[in-house]
C-alpha cells in the first residue's frame with residue numbers, strides 16, 4: 431500500500447464523509463478515480479457522484495471496501511455494526527479501517543471483525559466542511575507509523591489533527607466533537623447582544639462571527655495563553671473589564687467546564703450502552 435495516494439472508500443458519505451472526500455480531493459491526497467463512496471439513497475449517490483466525479487453507490491459497501499486501501503466508516507454509530515457485518519468478509523490486514531462512529535470503541539470493532547487489522551478511531555468535527563476541522567485520532571496496536579501518517583494526511587486535508595489515547599476520546603467528543611454547538615450558542619448570543627444595543631442583525635452577525643474567528647486565530651498564531659491575550663485588551667476601569675465582571679458573575683468559565691465534563695460522561699454512557707448491545 432502506498433501512503434502517498436491510497437484508494438479510499440467512504441462508507442456513509444453524509445455530512446462528515448462527504449466533507450472528507452471534498453477535502454481529500456482538493457488537497458490532492460487522492461485522485462477522483464481512487465475514491466469510492468456509499469450512501470443509503472440513490473438520489474444522494476447521484477448528487478455526490480456529480481459533485482465530486484467519484485464512484486458512489488447506494489448500498490454497495492462490500493465492493494467499495496474490497497477495492498480500497500483505506501476504508502472510512504462514516505455511518506451513524508447504530509448503523510456501524512451492520513455495515514461492518516456487510517464488509518468484514520473482504521477486510522484484510524493490508525488495509526486500514528478508519529472509524530468515525532462516535533462512542534464506538536476499537537475493542538467493539540475488533541470484536542465485530544473476523545481478523546485483526548489496522549484500525550484508527552477518529553473524532554472529527556463539523557468544520558471539516560470548511561476545511562477547518564479539529565480531528566483526534568487513536569490507532570490500534572496493529573497500526574504502523576506509516577498507517578498513522580496516512581490517516582493524519584487525510585484529516586490534515588480538512589483541518590488540524592492530534593493523536594490521543596483512546597480513553598480520551600470521550601473528552602475529545604465533549605470538547606471538539608460537540609464544541610461547535612457551544613460556539614454557535616456564543617455567536618448567537620453575541621449577535622443578540624448587538625441587536626439589543628441597536629446594531630442591525632446583519633452588522634451584528636458579521637461582527638460576532640469575525641470576532642470569534644479572529645480571537646481564535648490570534649490564540650493560534652501568537653501561541654499565547656488566552657488569559658494573557660484577554661489581559662492585553664482589558665483596560666483598567668474600561669468597558670471590557672465591566673463585561674468580564676458580568677461573565678464571571680454568571681460563571682461562564684465554570685459553565686463551559688461543567689458542560690464538557692457532562693458531555694464526557696454522556697459519551698462514556700453511550701459507549702457502555704453500545705458494548706451492552708453489540709459486545710459479548
Ligand SMILES: NC(=O)c1ccc[n+]([C@@H]2O[C@H](COP(=O)([O-])OP(=O)(O)OC[C@H]3O[C@@H](n4cnc5c(N)ncnc54)[C@H](OP(=O)(O)O)[C@@H]3O)[C@@H](O)[C@H]2O)c1
Pocket residue numbers: 441442443444445446447468469470471472474475489491504505506507509513530531532533553554555556607
Ligand atoms: N456530525 C458531526 O459533527 C460528527 C462529529 C464527529 C463524528 N461524527 C461521526 O461521523 C459519523 C457520520 O456523521 P454525519 O453527521 O456525517 O452523519 P450523516 O450526515 O447522517 O451521514 C451518514 C451517512 O450514512 C449513509 N448511510 C446510512 N446507512 C447506510 C448504509 N447501510 N450503507 C451506506 N451508507 C449508509 C447515509 O446515507 P443517505 O445520505 O443516503 O441517508 C448518510 O449519507 C457518525 O458516526 C458520527 O458519530 C459526526
